[in-house]
Amino acid sequence: MSLKLMGISQGYGKTRVIDRFDMELAPGVVGLLGPNGAGKTTLLRTMATIMPPREGKVVLDDTVVDGEHAARHARRRIGYLPQKFGCDPGMRVADFVRYAAWMRGMPAERWDSAADLALAQVDLVEHRRTKMRRLSGGMRQRAGIAWAIVGQPSLVLLDEPTVGLDPRQRLQFRKIVSGLRQSVVVLSTHLIEDIDAICDQVIVLHDGTPKFTGTTAELAALGRDDLPGDTNLERAYMNLLPGEEQRL
Structure with a gap:
């Protein structure tokens, strides 16, 4: 599985949010x-094929996603958890x-086993018959993670999943994500400690353009002692985005 974004520009109305973005992920x-x-x-919404790019190309495994037919086919290989996901509150987990x-187009005979495996990964097996409206906030979020990883999709996109x-559930989440390395996993988060614990690469995005792409070690090397933060990664993040320290 590979994902390429080639010259992607994206936005809403007259506002441009992403500007000529290039990326290739294994x-x-x-x-x-x-x-x-x-x-x-x-x-993330562009990667998930929910928003067609205004400019540029999304390429999954050398297949250009250039229309709704190609997008529907690509979505069978994509697990996407948005920040706020909807569900029928009366539906059982x-x-x-x-x-x-x-x-995702899985054969019907695999639905039960795939769902049970995903629920086991997020520690929700004992709540499999609980209705979604009866879940706590943390349990509902874990159900969303199970939604994203069921069937072992090739591309997993997680927007603020923790x-x-x-703290115990976050450690469990890190273990889950660490077990998905056969897929391309993109994790959007504000928690730099999660990035440090489980990520192979880091992209720092600002005003729709990447300010840094590399390993966590390479990012940490950019930290300076005179910047705010408790770790080199936090200080490096502040170094890349001048003015952010004023928001602390």
């Missing part, structure tokens, strides 16, 4: 960092995840 975990409004969610398996998770 299997592994990529962290997407940036302040609010940097374009992270827009970039297992059925919610089975529905994701159906949407919101609402307690």
Whole structure:
């Protein structure tokens, strides 16, 4: 599996959010960092084929996603968890995840086993028959993660997935994502410690353009002691985005 973004420009109305963005990703975990409004969610929605690019090309495994037919085919290989995901509140957790398996075109005989595996990965097996409206915020978020990873999609896109998770659940989430390295995983988060723990590469996005692309070690090397932050990664992030320290 590979993902290429070639000269991608994207926006809303007259506002340009992403400007001529190029990226090529192979299997592994990529962290997407940036302040609010940097374009992270827009970039993920473009990767997920929800928003066709205004300019440029999205290429999955050497196939250009150049229309709705190609996009529908590509979505069978994509697991996408947006920041705020919708669901039928009366739907049981297992059925919610089975529905994701159906949407990805999995054979019906695999729905149950794939859903059970995804629920086991997020520690929700005992709640498989619980209705979505009865889940706590953290449990609902874990159900969303199960939705995104059911059937082991080739491309997994996670937008702020650890919101609402307690420290133990965040550690479990890191373990889950670490087990997905055969896929291309893009993780958008504000939690730099999660980036440090599980990501192979980091992209720092600001005003729709990448300010840094490389490994966590390469990013940490950009940190300076005179900048705010408790770790080299945090200080490097501040170094790349002048003015962000004023928001602390």
